[in-house]
Amino acid sequence: MSNDEGKNVYQQYDPFQYNQLDMNRSIFHQQAAAAALDPGLMSFTNFFDTSSLDYNSLSKAFDVSCCSSQVISAVDDMSKKKASTTTPNSSVSSSSNEAVVEEDSVKSNKLEDIKGRCENKDEEKSKKQNSNLSKKKEKRPREPRFAFLTKSEIDHLEDGYRWRKYGQKAVKNSPYPRSYYRCTSQKCVVKKRVERSYQDPSVVITTYEGQHNHHCPATLRGHSAGIMSSPFYASASTSVTAASSGPTLPQELFSHLLPTNNCQNDPASMMYQNLSLQQHLQMPDHYGLLQDLFTQK
DNA sequence: CGTCTTTGACCCGCGC
């Protein structure tokens, strides 16, 4: 690694500082590693296909734009909802962030409104509702959300964190249910939804909401700890240039996505080091991993 | 016994 520029690139990201690290980036690594681990999983081949993705939005959604904690929406809730009525699971569009902010204040007003109305309800129900409302009093802004499309037989992909399933719902127009998971770590409010695409049952749609405020738990089944170390694309450093020499991929994006290479003592990590990003980009048979990303108000 | 999943009920927002 004689390239100073590359050095700087690596120094921008320390995979062991997960409490500082936004989830967006880590999930990217995890999914990437998962894709490398399991040949049944998708690679990033079409991830970088420009047909449907704006890389500005992409980099923002992954919070790769340095220190921004705010994820700019690629798809807000309303536009997503409308799109999903016709083509659920496949909508990709963009919207203004201002509109999202505006929706915030409107909703908070509505909340107050609803709170007032609920006061008149009967005792038993109001008991429960009051507890719910009191929770909602603390105007908890919706966390940014983003989704992954992953080709996998497994519904719930290991991503390094521990999740507790708290719900499952049938999805309209789909024979496959949607599962709701919450991060088991205390004070961590990250949630994720997992559902299978009805259009392509081999594709799992995982939607993350929020950012982990803790380290990735070390007590992972199997190899996930290694995945979390994210050495996966260590050798991709040499591929970045090639990848970014493509039509649209900004090197900056890659530089933020690439982890530092300080996990060499992790055997599980080592196996990824021979996989370059370029290799993945040259696998045309693989389905695109990330196709849709969006935030909600 | 602690942790996790299952599942029916419930709440809420939205469109009609």
Add this chain to the structure above:
DNA sequence: GCGCGGGTCAAAGACG
């Protein structure tokens, strides 16, 4: 106002 769909709660059961 009503019905629908998404999201959440929480009791009960399964599991290690």
